[in-house]
Amino acid sequence: MAPEGERATEAAAERSSGKPETTASERVHAGRAMRENDVVLLEMNDGERATFATLRAGKVIDLGKRARAPAEAFLGAPFGSMYEARHNTGEVERIGATTEVINEETDDEEAFAAPLADERSNKNVPNTEHGAQTLTDSEIAALKREFTGEEMVEIIAAYSKTFEEKTAFAQEKYKARKLKKHMTKILARFPSPRVVCEQYFYENPSKTSYMRFDSLSMLMNMANVGAHGQTLVLETCGGLVLGSIMHRMGGFGRICNGFVGTNPTGMEVVQNMNFDPTHYDSVRHASLSGLIEARQKGAVEADTTRAKSMETTEPSTAEKKERVYMKMKFANDGDMSDFTQHGFSSLVIASLSVEPKAVLEQLLPLCASSASFAVWFNASQPLAEAYYYLRNSNLAVNLSLVEPFLRSQQVLPGRTHPVMTTDAGSGGFILSGTYVGGVNTNTPIEANKKPKREENS
Amino acid sequence: MAPEGERATEAAAERSSGKPETTASERVHAGRAMRENDVVLLEMNDGERATFATLRAGKVIDLGKRARAPAEAFLGAPFGSMYEARHNTGEVERIGATTEVINEETDDEEAFAAPLADERSNKNVPNTEHGAQTLTDSEIAALKREFTGEEMVEIIAAYSKTFEEKTAFAQEKYKARKLKKHMTKILARFPSPRVVCEQYFYENPSKTSYMRFDSLSMLMNMANVGAHGQTLVLETCGGLVLGSIMHRMGGFGRICNGFVGTNPTGMEVVQNMNFDPTHYDSVRHASLSGLIEARQKGAVEADTTRAKSMETTEPSTAEKKERVYMKMKFANDGDMSDFTQHGFSSLVIASLSVEPKAVLEQLLPLCASSASFAVWFNASQPLAEAYYYLRNSNLAVNLSLVEPFLRSQQVLPGRTHPVMTTDAGSGGFILSGTYVGGVNTNTPIEANKKPKREENS
């Protein structure tokens, strides 16, 4: 682990130089060029589908629905670039922001009436579009080989029996739908924690335990995760929470990835976040029971700690493989003693497998006095029990149990309303607070009748 | 209790007559004239404050903030009428719908920018209004004795140092605020369950256990409360839930107000709802343990039932007083036997004092096969435990645990958004389902291995 002082000096040097913030920003900003071995999230047609891709020269990336693109189409362009994949030629062309210019000033009767009828399943007239196309499927397929996506849309509209009867609004909508079918728009996203979290949440949520992005953001803030902190994390969200902490701390400070049992759980998600070695170097895996034992024994009896930490550094082959790939080390004796001596400034817990109350009871004593902690769960009750315990045992203040209620809004002329259905109906619940059980001394004005020590062990 | 058949005949007669629905509607509609002894909810200035008043000739009603009105001002006018109380003269004058005609077409910059600054606490300029008035308080008081509310507003604006510097929008708002101060607008509401529920919820919520109106409405619907039903209710919401059931059943069918222990809890809220004797006559108070016992003993052994029901008909003096006032009787032997023989078609539970699981376990067997039930609680966990029990013991199907999430919306030109803060942050949770444990016979294709009986007792 790089000594704290070194990075601090570097930071100070940057601050004192001519345009320090630009330099530092340049190094981390999400609009930098895509480079060999970078992971990029390719998002098709505004979220219709998406795929993580590692950019390697010569590689052809499968975009789904028979679309493909060579890695070279992306390498060298800034993250955040947008592309069009043309189905007729197989070309991938870089474009700018959306070309559709909607006349937002139109606020006439049509814009009000039409979308209403439209959105509420054509409540007023049966859907006549079906079967209104005079071109056969095979003709359309043949035309696609000759014409571009935009051209196809014009052709298909011209051969529709009902197109001309539609209102201008409905024609617009019809064309947009057809365009989507014949041309793929690609957004090359930098895999920030926000982007990675949303991608898993909507596509593979069990991998990240249904962690929603707003909840993840609250975990970071409520636990006061930031540079130069010493953060203990217990998560079974595939590494998403760990990655988010790494991103927030930027290699400044130390992260202890505490695990239940003898081996860390899978942390594959971290690999998708384009972290540099500095970030990986700030993380140590450590067995939670080892940490607890080391803390109880104290620094003077380091022997047992060593034995324990040695034990936990013998992972299975599969585990080893992952560990090597992720460039994260297991805590050694020095790390363990550092962790337990200084205590953690932040504690983050995000797991549906462990009981929040029991875990807090065991892990809070590893924290520094006045440390911030935040616990996520997808139901309120286990957190309520923990809350009740912490309040009644005077282990924490500033306790708060919050359910983040997030809603997306459609904002369109005459058609503004919250989105109708969502797969993000719950972001879970977050218990947070300030640990006040970690004080050893009885000051002259200390109020407690019995020493704090007793309560915390 | 009036025999079912009698009312049914009456209803049938109404249906076959010339304009039957008008007649029936006439009798119950909420816009009928206010009569002697009616309860009316007088709501001042769009909900600024409100008071229940019983209209008795010669009575002077206190409207709060030193405003008063004679009952005669209301008697004879339709419920729903609107009034202005003028502070300078003490007059109460009946008016029509709001006189303020807002120019809703105005959608200019001002309407956008001004309210924003305004709503977000004058974020851009310090509040200069304070101290800008050149009239002294005593002068204003003297003027009020000479001028009407509208006139006062004009005078006060003219003597404000800052009024002319305000935008037209801010001037409008300033005047509206001043008008509120010098004139009271009164809405004479019919005390429907909706109106009564909201009044208690915002003014005296502990009386009705924080029952929110949308939750109350869901209790009625999910428990399938309607005419000709036989409804069992256990509530400690001051009579609000019972009253809502009486309103829904309109005197058709029977209601059993089941109570815990030996006496009904307070049901005063029912008195505010202007029910006629037919409504009161459809209700019987009964001890829940008495009902359970009667059900277990069966109709053949009615003796014990009688003893029990006799016992519960000896209320304390205070209880007696209330009972008499409310014109509701205790169940006699015949009622008890009717209730237990036919079973209840609907079960409604709304109490923060009893455990939902235990109560459902004991009361569901009193229901008819395929009866609907709905239980309200202000936290999800006790209902979740009940849900889990009912599902695993196969006592109910169509189980649903719902949290109604209600939000009010401000709709104004350029200033549309959900209301910023609310005192209605929770409506509680509702568990509902269909009781399927009440079937006695093993039909040829009946699937259960052991008789249902055993499970329900």
Next chain:
Amino acid sequence: MSHVRGTMLYASPAPETDRERLIRENDLVVVVEGFNAAVAQRIRIGETFVSRHGRFPHAALVGVAFGTKIRASDGRGFVHVCAPTPELWTKVLAHRTQILYAPDIALVSAEMELRPGSTVLESGTGSGSLTHALARCVAPTGKVWTFEFNETRVKAAEEEFRANGIDEVTTVTHRDIERDGFPEELASTADAVFLDLPGPQKCVASVARSLRPNGVLCTFSPCIEQVHKTIVEMKKHGFADIKTVELLGRHYDVEGRCLQTDLSAPLSKETKGGWRKDQKRPRDGATEDSASTLTETVVAHPQQRLQSHTAYLTFARLIPAPENWTETLAERAKTSESGNEEVLKRAAEFLAKRRGTKKRYRPQSDAPKQPSKHVISNPDDYSD
């Protein structure tokens, strides 16, 4: 009145003794196949209900009590046969349009203050989801007049209402309410009106004619712009007490869950793989032989798939105007226009006299106004 069979109008108790309500031919039955899966069946001897759970001949259901658990004739699985209610009907009905769901239906019914004897108008009928609940509210002496623009849907609704027995209090009519308004015969008869139309603002005037004094108008509009237009019309036509709300029904999943408390033991199968769906908990708190470090607990969490918006519900009341109100209003408007200066003059005189009397002098209101100390450099944007 005896038990009304095969209709869902009345939540009657069991007419037979011992709490059983028996299924007869032509009854409507809601067959519950499992969690959140149900279908409607009209009992016809000779017909058979076939599902993934097996075959269920209708004949075998006759004489069985509503609520019974029925095993398939081919022994494969079982279903529950439930009595229909408006809420169950909403779950099983044929969708001819988007429909209203239970929370909105409940709120609408109650905010419109419906009770036996009420008259309510509805447009459009749509799939009849709301209509059934309205009929239950106003039965047996009230009336639901429901109007639908689409003739095919009118026919389908008519048939359904008859079969379900709500035709006793419900009449469905083919009519374009936005264009033609409600029928004049219904003027001043309605206690409440419900509008679910693309342009509700077009018929507010007609609604005002149809309502009794203090009647309630409720509109159901998905988009906020529509709400705005409708409220403008409401204010023009004598409505007040206007409020707009939205109601989400947040459904919760309930599950038994094993949580680990010992941090030294590896995460077990029970705790690692997420939720143990539908696993039954032993009755009476008897614990399984699982490791002692597992705490079993029941949890409720909101479902991820959520109807996150249905529509904005706007409620307004028709305020009964006093006699000659129109004239009074006009007079008031005149006074406020011309009377302003006159009032200020009178006030100035009154004040001058009073100030003289009290021997206290204050700056006159006509003294030159001082500029505000807080100069705003960009007054267009930053007005208070």
Next chain:
Amino acid sequence: MSHVRGTMLYASPAPETDRERLIRENDLVVVVEGFNAAVAQRIRIGETFVSRHGRFPHAALVGVAFGTKIRASDGRGFVHVCAPTPELWTKVLAHRTQILYAPDIALVSAEMELRPGSTVLESGTGSGSLTHALARCVAPTGKVWTFEFNETRVKAAEEEFRANGIDEVTTVTHRDIERDGFPEELASTADAVFLDLPGPQKCVASVARSLRPNGVLCTFSPCIEQVHKTIVEMKKHGFADIKTVELLGRHYDVEGRCLQTDLSAPLSKETKGGWRKDQKRPRDGATEDSASTLTETVVAHPQQRLQSHTAYLTFARLIPAPENWTETLAERAKTSESGNEEVLKRAAEFLAKRRGTKKRYRPQSDAPKQPSKHVISNPDDYSD
């Protein structure tokens, strides 16, 4: 880097051994007086903090560990002295304006993808509630440039930022961003921009100039009409990936509760009077000597008093345009206008040829169009 005292920029561990962080003079301390009641105190020897809990001389706090429970010098009550964090600061700061609260702050910080080294622009500074959290995100190598229109607030913020130690990475400037835009010196330097202004649409062009490629713009607007105007501008200025959300923090109360299970016993004091607030439950599950029919349980229920709306948060990304994109766009527009007929002609030829080849004849596209079978009587209202 050693522990940074008296600032809330770094969540440092305890530099002393045994997990204690000690309070020194000039440190900022958040004094927690009870549930949801806290105040900020700057430690100055000689000063005394006085509250309803008693008197707390600052001198007595020096050398005490953050997190300690302190009894008042007059023995009346106690408080906890906590280390400041941006979240605690949001609870105790002086309100000069409406402020952002924890949930919005968390979402904004994270959606803007802030990390150590990022550059972020903010307008307006307001009470500095968000600024502190932004500073924590970008420290130690990043930068927060925050702009405020009101000079008094600029001065107050400047002083606060210095005292709280976030001035290391934060600069507050007096500037009217709506009128003047962001400074040209900051062009293409920002990773993210946050706007909380009455007219954010007025400065979208300036934001586009200030952002790096793929930078994020976030606007905070209470009213939906404002959001609409801003999105129109965003689309004009090269932004895409636009989304609007709102986030409510629903706070829950947690209480121990006695629930009665026996229906024959009268409701007891414990169950009748609502919640038993803050009553402690005996540890280790030892039950009280209450009647056996009382079940004690911990429940969480949403608080009734709720911030039910703060603002709509709109996020958008500046899409890095390829070289010559403006020219390409213009060309495309030209093609789509003139090229339409040409394309259709080519398509007709292609189809004719193909149909000839395949010997299949189909109705020509130029055949007279048949009227739709579904005649719409009021096409203005009922278009599909």
